[in-house]
Structure formats: structure tokens, C-alpha cells
Amino acid sequence: MSESLTPPSSLRYRVAGPADVPRLLDLWTQHSGWGAITMTQWRSWYEEAPYGPAIVSVAEDEDGQVVGMNVMLPSRVCVDGHVVKAVRPSAPILHPSLRVGGASAARSPALALYLAGLATAAATGHAVTYMLPDSGWVPFISRAARALAGLPRHRITTGCLSLELATADGSSHPDRLLTEVSTTFDDELAGLWRAAVRQFPIRCAVERSPEWLAYKHRGDLRLKVRGPGGALAGFLAIGTRRAALTNAFSATPGDLPDVLRSAVAWLRRASHGAHPAVPAALTALDHGACGEACRAAGFREIDYRFGFMADTLDQDAVPLEALAPSAWYLASGD
Known part of the structure; x- marks a missing residue:
């Protein structure tokens, strides 16, 4: 696969299936910055979670290579005494060819991955999404939200x-x-x-x-x-x-x-x-x-x-x- 920028318009976004897992592990190990992940760890973290398997959205390039992924972990949130289904997105993992500064925030593959997963979450009865990302994501999302619907509307940074x-x-x-x-x-x-x-x-x-x-x-x-x-x-x-x-x-x-x-x-x-x-x-x-x-x-x-x-x-x-x-x-x- 070429290291040159893959235009976001040429990417295909979908929800991953079992056959994708080896490619997801490879993308994680090579490009997440978090180190290697084994099949055993993947199953424990994302397939055997308490409230069911994670929703994993992927980005494919024109050659069918997986160049991006985002994991949304099903959880539960208590809102005014009622427990509802929720998802907690993690940080996206992108091939270096997609990490290019200066691009419009609204055209970011990271956000396209997020929205693809969110559509599946909503369709499967999840009522809330929440996350605790790096604080740098907050202004990025705020800029993108001016042109892109579906991004989190409550956004803050808080101290440590x-x-x-x-x-x-x-x-x-x-x-x-x-x-x-x-x-x-x-x-x-x-x-x-x-x-x-x-x-x-x-x-x-x-x-x-x-x-x-x-x-x-x-x-x-x-x-x-x-x-x-x-x-x-x-x-x-x-x-x-x-x-x-x-x-x-x-x-x-x-x-x-x-x-x-x-x-x-x-x-x-x-x-x-x-x-x-x-x-x-x-x-x-x-x-x-x-x-x-x-x-x-x-x-x-x-x-x-x-x-x-x-x-x-x-x-x-x-x-x-x-x-x-x-x-x-x-x-x-x-």
C-alpha cells in the first residue's frame, strides 16, 4: 500500500466482522503507538466484554486494505435513576497515510469512523455516547461540528x-x-x-x-x-x-x-x-x-x-x- 495520502472520499467505511480481526490486530500493532495486541487480548477486551462485543468501524482504501479503525465499547449509563445502553468510543487508529495536518476537520477519517460506529450503536438501541479523550480532541471536534452533524454536543475539558x-x-x-x-x-x-x-x-x-x-x-x-x-x-x-x-x-x-x-x-x-x-x-x-x-x-x-x-x-x-x-x-x- 502506498504511503501517500489516501483521500477520504476514496475510503469505504463499514462495521468490522470476525474475518477482519487479524488485519485489525496488525493495524493496532503497527500504528496505534500502544504496542502489540494479541488475539487473546482482543477477545478479552472487545469480544467478551460485559455488555456484548464492541462495535468496530473500519476504513478500507481502494485496494481493500484496512487503514483505519475505531472501537466503541458497549456499557451502561445511569441517568436520573434509569440505566440505559451506552457506548464509549476509543481513540481511532489510523495508518500514517491518513494523518495529514491542514485537512478540514469535518473531512477527517477519524470522524467518519466515529460516525459509522455511532450509526450502528443507535440502530442497536444504545441511547448515550460518552468518552474521555485527550483534551486536544475537544477543540478539534468543536471545529468539525460547525460543518458536520452527529458529533458530541456536550464538550468540555476539565483539570487534573x-x-x-x-x-x-x-x-x-x-x-x-x-x-x-x-x-x-x-x-x-x-x-x-x-x-x-x-x-x-x-x-x-x-x-x-x-x-x-x-x-x-x-x-x-x-x-x-x-x-x-x-x-x-x-x-x-x-x-x-x-x-x-x-x-x-x-x-x-x-x-x-x-x-x-x-x-x-x-x-x-x-x-x-x-x-x-x-x-x-x-x-x-x-x-x-x-x-x-x-x-x-x-x-x-x-x-x-x-x-x-x-x-x-x-x-x-x-x-x-x-x-x-x-x-x-x-x-x-x-
Whole structure:
């Protein structure tokens, strides 16, 4: 295949099938920048996901070569107490011949891939799309949306917080709480999430079901925080590869700062014991109730921005205004 630019008009966009997977793995390995992916990993991540296989859109050139792909992972979102089908698009993977600066944003193959997948998502009953892309995508999408319909209408960037474990204040650790490593995803966690939705209250969020938590955080360090009598007070997940607080929630908003303090104290102790999964510092998304709790627990703002986008795919089921960024409870692992 030539390395020269393939004009977007000459590309064909469609949803991938099983026969495409070897070519998708090759495109990923050679051009994603994320390293190699095996067939076993692909199946685990995208074919055996909790809510069914991912929707994968592909771009083919005139020679039938796959030169672009986008993965949309089915999930569930809780909106005003109702759980609806949703999709979370990932970043597109493009052959270098398609990555050319100066082209109109509205003619981008990346956006054509997104819209192809979104059409399938809407046709299969998914009511919401959301994503947490690199913040640079937000102005790009905003420019393209002037000429191209179907792009996310809620678009923001939000800040990032960080906490150095070595300098974290250990004196504020609440003695009444006990932090432990979590190895199970069960009805206890489901009950904690239901309590959080009621008590915060949480108007809009990725539904944190046990099966979703087990899938999303299978490689993370997971912690449960218990109160007096052993009652579950909070849950946290820490992505050790990214050194990020990928999830955190508690039964009530008042509990969350102390849940975080208890977890930080546990992490400090574990780091002194050379625990292999404990990073030296943690980052967290600074948004809404979770961001406020992180600040209360000692996290401080750093120079980084997250992007967040959301839209409805079914205005009757989920009105656009219900998905306003201010309504969302977010963590970086969402």
C-alpha cells in the first residue's frame, strides 16, 4: 500500500466482522503507538466484554486494505435513576497515510469512523455516547461540528489533580476506617453503588455494576474501605500503569474524603513495604463530587487537562440536557 495520502472520499467505511480481526490486530500493532495486541487480548477486551462485543468501524482504501479503525465499547449509563445502553468510543487508529495536518476537520477519517460506529450503536438501541479523550480532541471536534452533524454536543475539558504519597499528610487518617485489597466484585459493591446514586445523589454516571467493575479494573489495584462494624464505606481502583485513581465512590458524599484519606494511608504503608502495585504518586480527574473529595483529601492541581464529551442517541429515552457535563459523576477510568 502506498504511503501517500489516501483521500477520504476514496475510503469505504463499514462495521468490522470476525474475518477482519487479524488485519485489525496488525493495524493496532503497527500504528496505534500502544504496542502489540494479541488475539487473546482482543477477545478479552472487545469480544467478551460485559455488555456484548464492541462495535468496530473500519476504513478500507481502494485496494481493500484496512487503514483505519475505531472501537466503541458497549456499557451502561445511569441517568436520573434509569440505566440505559451506552457506548464509549476509543481513540481511532489510523495508518500514517491518513494523518495529514491542514485537512478540514469535518473531512477527517477519524470522524467518519466515529460516525459509522455511532450509526450502528443507535440502530442497536444504545441511547448515550460518552468518552474521555485527550483534551486536544475537544477543540478539534468543536471545529468539525460547525460543518458536520452527529458529533458530541456536550464538550468540555476539565483539570487534573495529583498527590505524592511520600509527602501526603498521614495524620488525617480516620482511625475508624479500615482499607483492604479487594479481590471480589459482588452484591456488596452493587449495594454500595446503589447507595451512592441515592445519597449523593448521582444524576448521571457510568453504571458501576459488579461485572463492569471486574472488567474495567481487572488489572488495577482495587481497595475496599470499611467503617465500624465492617460495613462497606467506599471502593477505589488505582491504575498502576498510569498511576491514576481510575475509580472512587462511597455510600454518601460526606464519606468520600475520609475514604480517600484511609486509602492514601494504606498506600503509604504499602509503599514502605515495597508493594509492587503502589505508585509513587496518584493523579485524579478534577470534576464534580469526586474532584472535590480528592482536593479535600490532599490532592493538588497540576498542569494537565482531560477531555469529556457526551451526547444522546435517543432524545426520547435520554434528553440531551440530562447529559450536561455538570450532571456527571466522573473518574478517569470511566
